[in-house]
Amino acid sequence: MTSSSPAAPRGRERRKRDSRVGDKIFMNAARGSGILLLVIMAAIAGFLTWRSGIALSKNEGNFLTTFEWTPDAPKPVFGIAVLAFGTIVSALIAMAIAVPVAIGIALFISHYAPRKIAQPFAYLVDLLAAVPSVVYGLWGALFLVPHLDGLTSWLNDYLGWTYIFDQSRAGTTPRNLFTVGILLAIMILPIITAVSREVFRQVPRMHEEAALALGATRWEMIRTAVLPFGRPGIISASMLGLGRALGETIAVAIVLSSNNVLSLHLLDPGGGTFAQNIALKFNEAQPFGRDALMASGLVLFVITLLVNGAARLIVARRKEYSGANA
């Protein structure tokens, strides 16, 4: 007893020191990863800004309002008007279609479907996320575009008065922003569904029972307890989807017939997006043309940052109602 007692604290001390070394390694690894991330972000932003500066200083047109993209012409003129419009409009169409559908699917999986169906169904939706975007692009061009003729002319006939669904030339192939929006909606559906589903599953049973005990039907229970609780999650999920829709490259490049037309008639063929434009023009561009493309990339980068910041503000503003402290 007397001989072992001095040894015991020493053993404990050694363990303590060991664990401190482990702590240190872990702390430094974590801190290093954090710093690395910031450095990468800063490097991307810095690089883009530097190369954009070179391009912008020699641009003969107005970068924000010019439609053309001819940086390698003797008199370089390029602007992002068409690209910004196409990117934002196609992403908005995608969101308008995908978010309600995704919430519906997520609720079906989490609250309506019997467990036996819910599991495979959730797996199926996740599989949609695993399809490469080039496959979506090919499917969009070879299947979606020919089959959207009917819908396009129907929209033109019955909703043409809204202006946006009016076709300048009836019967043109629907390789337009509207079709791109539908395709993007399908592509971002799985991520929004998966995140929303997990959030809906985490709604505490006691809040659902509180609503039911007050005489709520199942839909009323979802409206009073599930959706408000899941609101921050739905917003985050939508932002993930929006990020993908804004940045989608190859599928858009395959489906959209590219031209520098900015038209509020969404069913008119043509238009462009940032990512699609970069993908199409990068290979044939001169060094200066590449700098110009990077300037457009910088704008996309900024738009994405702004959108995410706005989403965070919305979530933070209602923080005390988030249910995180319940």
Place this chain on the structure above:
Amino acid sequence: MAKRIDVSGLSAFYGTTKAIEDISMSIEPRSVTAFIGPSGCGKSTFLRTLNRMHEVIPGARVEGKVLLDDENLYGASVDPVAVRRSVGMVFQRPNPFPTMSIYDNVVAGLKLAGVRKKSLLDGVVEKSLQGANLWNEVKDRLNKPGAGLSGGQQQRLCIARAIAVEPQVLLMDEPCSALDPISTLAIEDLIGELKSQFTIVIVTHNMQQAARVSDRTAFFNLAGVGQPGKLVELDDTQRIFSNPSVQATEDYISGRFG
């Protein structure tokens, strides 16, 4: 608005497991009835059959009859949603809606029933919070989140939410088990006041509490693990705690088991 409850031959199941068997009892209007018994004896399950909350669990079902005055809650044409509007419930853990303000929590049930008129809702909020002895503490912050209150205040908010729809019956499932003694006392006082308007049924693990708040006490027991719970006896609280007619009841309340 308080109604009488008559239960006859009621059994409840989770899937194929029988949780409670053949329970019959009568509960008088404007009285407090306490359910006591060891864990797993089915007293909470039985409570939840009284407002058809039992069946929201997948695979759960009920056999038998529950009459509220003369209407069978398990009648073929009865909508469980309507039942829950007339039989309110307060849960073990305070569960105000975290995404709602104090005000919105109180009127949640009324809004579900389609009441939208602001003046009417304002009146109900004040009346219900006063009824739950919470008005003076929260009247200046009705638009603050309900989740920011203390545990005892949250539970009284849940009581206010339950009585705002003016139910016939108020069910309470161990309403004080997550609260400190002072909050518990506040709720017990409140129960004493509420029984002038409502038929109250309360499940409790605390026998002093049952003795303090209830007029009648029901003792539930189960023969063994995996066996369904049964009603052993229901009698005046005073009699149950002084001179019960069944030996098992006396063993339980005197602490000889359970």
